[in-house]
Amino acid sequence: MSTVFVVNSGSSSIKYQLIDLDTEKALMTGLIERIGEPGSFIADHAEGMAVVLAKLGDIDDLLAVGHRVVHGGSDFDGPTLITAEVEREIDALSRLAPLHNPANLLGIRAARAALPNVPHVAVFDTAFHQTMPPESYTYAIPKAIAHEYKVRRYGFHGTSHKYVSEQAAIVLGKPLTSLRTIVLHLGNGASATAVDGGKSIDTSMGMTPLQGLVMGTRSGDIDPAVLVHLNRAAGMSITELDVMLNRESGLLGLTGSGDMRDVQTAAIAGDEDAELALQVWRHRIRHYIGAYYAQLGGLDALVFTAGVGENNGLLRRRALAGLEHLGIMIDNDRNELASKAARVISPVGAPVTVMVIPTNEELEIARQVASIV
Numbered sequence: 001m002s003t004v005f006v007v008n009s010g011s012s013s014i015k016y017q018l019i020d021l022d023t024e025k026a027l028m029t030g031l032i033e034r035i036g037e038p039g040s041f042i043a044d045h046a047e048g049m050a051v052v053l054a055k056l057g058d059i060d061d062l063l064a065v066g067h068r069v070v071h072g073g074s075d076f077d078g079p080t081l082i083t084a085e086v087e088r089e090i091d092a093l094s095r096l097a098p099l100h101n102p103a104n105l106l107g108i109r110a111a112r113a114a115l116p117n118v119p120h121v122a123v124f125d126t127a128f129h130q131t132m133p134p135e136s137y138t139y140a141i142p143k144a145i146a147h148e149y150k151v152r153r154y155g156f157h158g159t160s161h162k163y164v165s166e167q168a169a170i171v172l173g174k175p176l177t178s179l180r181t182i183v184l185h186l187g188n189g190a191s192a193t194a195v196d197g198g199k200s201i202d203t204s205m206g207m208t209p210l211q212g213l214v215m216g217t218r219s220g221d222i223d224p225a226v227l228v229h230l231n232r233a234a235g236m237s238i239t240e241l242d243v244m245l246n247r248e249s250g251l252l253g254l255t256g257s258g259d260m261r262d263v264q265t266a267a268i269a270g271d272e273d274a275e276l277a278l279q280v281w282r283h284r285i286r287h288y289i290g291a292y293y294a295q296l297g298g299l300d301a302l303v304f305t306a307g308v309g310e311n312n313g314l315l316r317r318r319a320l321a322g323l324e325h326l327g328i329m330i331d332n333d334r335n336e337l338a339s340k341a342a343r344v345i346s347p348v349g350a351p352v353t354v355m356v357i358p359t360n361e362e363l364e365i366a367r368q369v370a371s372i373v
């Protein structure tokens with residue numbers, strides 16, 4: 001037996017799994033939440049990792065440690081052995097993913113110090129999207145500035161989009177290379193990806209994980225001139241605008257809660273702000289479904305994944321209602337079935353197979369780690 005320990009250090013949490021490569025089962029899983037929040041026992045990521053590593057204890061057959069890293073820029077298109085140089089590059093990319101890369105790096109440093117005798121491998125959220133064509137990743141700004149400052153679309157949640165689109169092909173029993181798929185990763189952060197024959201051809205997040213869908217605390221798409229306007233008219237600084245868009249917007253900004261469960265409960269109770277937030281959330285999802293349907297030249301599969309996508313049938317139904325003219329429809333009984341398994345929720349014979357597929361970023365990371373060590 002050989003195992004890979006996978007660490008997913010988020011902005012306020014550390015998720016971890018010890019995965020047996022032979023069976024692909026998790027021998028140990030855990031989550032440390034609310035790091036650094038008032039009342040939390042854990043002050044920072046270094047302390048959090050110490051707790052995690054104490055739980056891990058001594059493992060004889062540990063092959064390697066895999067780390068989720070959110071931003072890999074254009075330099076990383078696959079799993080990468082972590083060296084001091086790679087750590088420096090991850091650090092340099094922190095500016096482009098301020099909620100994520102610093103936390104990822106703290107996790108890497110703590111784990112490398114505690115487990116110095118095994119290889120540590122970084123698996124980047126951006127890697128899967130490196131197949132996007134230039135017309136998808138280029139912003140129409142002056143070429144020299146874009147080049148100098150690495151301004152382009154990178155895309156995120158790639159490990160999840162890759163895993164889920166491959167699982168979709170397995171559920172359908174068709175070759176991945178023959179499928180046009182849209183994956184909706186709807187968690188706290190959320191993104192949509194168009195996957196053509198197993199390759200990402202477009203995705204809704206941009207240079208940073210701020211662009212695209214409406215998220216828990218992030219605005220998603222916005223006219224960039226809003227920033228200029230708020231700077232001039234309201235005297236808001238660049239830092240204030242950054243905090244507003246990344247941490248105070250999205251569902252939180254529209255309703256006072258960034259948790260979709262609260263928003264839904266409030267909407268059902270008749271709260272008008274919550275109802276509008278759900279409509280904006282849904283409108284943005286449909287915007288991307290339409291765009292990717294056009295880009296893919298048709299659609300074979302549409303897949304829901306992550307916290308909201310996996311667990312909330314009512315919101316799945318709301319997101320897709322009225323898209324029957326595109327061949328996209330949901331079977332209510334299949335959709336309501338309380339199940340943790342990958343499954344089809346469209347009616348038998350529907351032109352587009354709609355699915356719910358639980359993501360497993362940790363397993364995908366372990367597989368990629370095993371592929372290089």
Ligand SMILES: Nc1ncnc2c1ncn2[C@@H]1O[C@H](COP(=O)(O)OP(=O)(O)O)[C@@H](O)[C@H]1O
Pocket residue numbers: 010186187188189216258259260261306307308311312
């Ligand atoms: N039954 C549910 N209905 C609606 N939203 C849910 C449900 N269960 C979980 N969520 C949402 O899923 C989010 C977490 O999703 P997850 O994929 O774990 O995100 P992340 O990896 O970004 O932390 C939470 O913010 C919560 O709002």
Ligand SMILES: CC(=O)OP(=O)(O)O
Pocket residue numbers: 010070100125156157187188189190209
């Ligand atoms: C990239 C990103 O948004 O990640 P998460 O959903 O884990 O915040």
Ligand SMILES: [Mg+2]
Pocket residue numbers: 187188189
């Ligand atoms: Mg996530």
